[in-house]
Amino acid sequence: xxxxxxxxxxxxxxxxxxxxxxxxxxxxxxxxxxxxxxxxxxxxxxxxxxxxxxxxxxxxxxxxxxxxxxxxxxxxxxxxxxxxxxxxxxxxxxxxxxxxxxxxxxxxx
Amino acid sequence: xxxxxxxxxxxxxxxxxxxxxxxxxxxxxxxxxxxxxxxxxxxxxxxxxxxxxxxxxxxxxxxxxxxxxxxxxxxxxxxxxxxxxxxxxxxxxxxxxxxxxxxxxxxxxxxxxxxxxxxxxxxxxxxxxxxxxxxxxxxxxxxxxxxxxxxxxxxxxxxxxxxxxxxxxxxxxxxxxxxxxxxxxxxxxxxxxxxxxxxxxxxxxxxxxxxxxxxxxxxxxxxxxxxxxxxxxxxxxxxxxxxxxxxxxxxxxxxxxxxxxxxxxxxxxxxxxxxxxxxxxxxxxxxxxxxxxxx
Numbered sequence: 001x002x003x004x005x006x007x008x009x010x011x012x013x014x015x016x017x018x019x020x021x022x023x024x025x026x027x028x029x030x031x032x033x034x035x036x037x038x039x040x041x042x043x044x045x046x047x048x049x050x051x052x053x054x055x056x057x058x059x060x061x062x063x064x065x066x067x068x069x070x071x072x073x074x075x076x077x078x079x080x081x082x083x084x085x086x087x088x089x090x091x092x093x094x095x096x097x098x099x100x101x102x103x104x105x106x107x108x109x
Numbered sequence: 110x111x112x113x114x115x116x117x118x119x120x121x122x123x124x125x126x127x128x129x130x131x132x133x134x135x136x137x138x139x140x141x142x143x144x145x146x147x148x149x150x151x152x153x154x155x156x157x158x159x160x161x162x163x164x165x166x167x168x169x170x171x172x173x174x175x176x177x178x179x180x181x182x183x184x185x186x187x188x189x190x191x192x193x194x195x196x197x198x199x200x201x202x203x204x205x206x207x208x209x210x211x212x213x214x215x216x217x218x219x220x221x222x223x224x225x226x227x228x229x230x231x232x233x234x235x236x237x238x239x240x241x242x243x244x245x246x247x248x249x250x251x252x253x254x255x256x257x258x259x260x261x262x263x264x265x266x267x268x269x270x271x272x273x274x275x276x277x278x279x280x281x282x283x284x285x286x287x288x289x290x291x292x293x294x295x296x297x298x299x300x301x302x303x304x305x306x307x308x309x310x311x312x313x314x315x316x317x318x319x320x321x322x323x324x325x326x327x328x329x330x331x332x333x334x335x336x337x338x339x340x341x342x343x344x345x346x347x348x349x350x351x352x353x354x355x356x357x358x359x360x361x362x363x364x365x366x367x368x369x370x371x372x373x374x375x376x377x378x379x380x381x382x383x384x385x386x387x388x389x390x391x392x393x394x395x396x397x398x399x400x401x402x403x404x
Contacts, residue, residue, distance in 0.1 A: 002259060002290035006176050013179065017170060024167055028176070035293050035319045036176075082318035082352055091351045101176045107167045 003040035006101075007048045010041075014054060014106050025058040025107040033066045033082055033098035057106075066098025124267050125251040129236055129243065132271070180294055183262035187297025190269065194276040197379065198265075200296050202320065203304035204313075205286030208330040210238045212304065212363040212372075213281050217245040220373065225278040229268040231260040231285045238283065248272060259290035262297055279376070288317040300325040300379060307331045307338050311345035314352060321349050324356045326375060333362040 014023060026045075030038045038061045045059045066079035070086035070093055077087060084093035123131045175181065191198050201209050213228060220226075227248040230239045239251035250272045252264050260268075265282060274280050282298060284291045303324040305313045308331060314321040321327065327349055329342055346358055359375065361368030 002293055005257075005261070006293075009179050010176055013172070013174060013176070017172060082322060083315060084352060092354070103172045103174050103176055105169050105171045105173070107169050109167055 003036055004044045004048070006036060007041050007044040010045075010103055011048045011052060011054055013103055015052060018053065018106060018108050020053060022109040023054045023057045023106050024109050025060060026054065027060045027062070027104040027106065029062045029064060029100045029102040029104050031064050031066060031098035031100040032080060033095060034101040036101055038063055062104070064097055064100060067096040068093045068098075069096055070094075122255055122257060122264060123253045124264075124271055125236060125239065125253075126271055127248050127250065129239060129249075129251065131236075131251075131253070177293065177295075180262050183266060184295040184297035187262055187265055187269065189297075191280075191297065191299065194274070196274050196276065196278055196280060197300075198280040198282055198296070198298045199300050199302050199379075200282045200284060200291075200298035201302045201304065202284045202288070202291045203286060203306070203330075204288045204309060207286070207304045207306040207309065208363050209283050209286070209304055210241055212328070212330065212361075213283060214241055214245055215363050215366070215369070216281075216372070216376075217242065217247045219369070224376070225275060227272050227274050227278065227280050229265065229272060229280060229282045231264070231283060233257065233285060248274075254285055258285055258287050259294050260284050260296060261294045265296045265298075288313070288320045292317075292319040292323045302326045302328060304328045304330050305345070307334050307340040307342075310339075311341050312348065314345065314348040318352045321356070322352045324349075324353060326357045326359065328372065329358075329360040330363055332360050332367055333365045 010026070010028070014026060028038075028041070030036055030041065041061065042059060049055050049057060066081075067076060068079045068084060068086070069076045070088060070090050072090035072092055073086060073088045075086060075088065076096070079093075079095065079098055084095070085091055086093055125131050187198075201213070203209050210230075217224070217226060217228075228239075228242045228250070230236075230242065230249060230251045231254060232238055232251070233254055233256070235253070236251045239249045242249040250268050252260065252268050254260065254264070260282065268282070269280070272280065282296065288303075301324050303320055303326070305327065307329060314327075329340075329345060332342075335342070342360055349356060349358065357375065359368060359371050361372055363369070
């Protein structure tokens with residue numbers, strides 16, 4: 001459950017910028033290869049935000065697809081996990097996207 | 110809270126001193142770093158251009174920062190602190206019971222004075238592991254994470270403060286036994302060492318890819334039990350290669366001593382590998398040769 005400590009960091013990072021202002025929405029981007037489960041972050045968010053100006057804020061998580069490019073055949077394909085294997089059989093795959101773990105923006109009243 | 114493992118409350122983390130006495134939980138301290146460094150990472154300087162107005166009285170503030178930024182920044186600070194003193198720090202990770210402590214105890218005992226080393230032990234509770242290390246005569250700090258499931262860069266910072274390693278020495282960081290969470294938290298270490306024991310199964314790399322992807326060295330431990338279990342060392346190596354093309358790979362038994370010479374050789378070699386671009390400074394060349402002779 002590292003998601004709770006990461007969500008706590010998220011709340012701290014937001015408060016660091018917004019101070020006492022009421023935060024109405026938080027926008028994240030979490031890729032499927034980041035090692036962090038978006039659902040677990042949603043689960044933790046209300047707990048971490050309680051008692052802060054983020055309490056009740058809408059949490060929006062953009063979950064981009066994982067994409068990889070094979071360095072052998074140059075093919076691009078979707079990645080659903082970190083087993084980096086091209087359909088051609090090569091394991092020499094560059095991860096193009098999916099490892100994002102970003103706090104994108106917040107909306108304040 | 111300052112990237113403290115959130116699985117429990119912050120006050121749950123306790124750090125021992127060199128004598129093994131538990132210290133008061135750090136309170137509030139983590140936040141002393143936050144403001145001065147926070148700006149570096151949120152450096153969009155962007156109050157002016159980072160703001161734009163959204164509909165109906167709300168304002169959108171663009172942040173675009175990594176959620177692990179605070180931990181990563183503290184890790185970078187640790188990395189610089191270690192490099193400046195020529196101290197090597199190895200983050201040793203595995204599932205519970207894979208043999209981290211046994212390997213460290215044997216290593217410290219066999220290398221004796223040839224390896225100037227201390228240990229930072231991470232466990233949820235008890236100082237049992239630290240007691241085993243202390244029995245070797247080596248300095249050790251115990252960090253109890255309470256309900257926490259991993260060490261983070263801030264905990265290592267406090268551990269290093271308490272351990273106060275000598276310049277040019279080696280620090281083994283024994284992480285909390287867990288193949289999931291510790292993989293995501295950079296501590297600022299020189300290298301990540303992941304141990305998998307043959308009783309766990311050779312499919313561990315696929316089941317916990319983040320951990321094996323992060324590894325610099327993978328050790329297969331308990332090789333003395335290979336005749337009794339269904340563990341294919343080659344298949345394990347193949348699976349690691351699928352997710353990590355650069356990790357080194359060793360098979361050994363911390364109990365019988367089989368294969369330990371290669372581990373000592375790795376420690377020896379890692380002495381001359383730069384952890385960070387500036388970390389070569391105080392490295393002691395005389396280590397070369399001495400460690401491998403120990404076995």
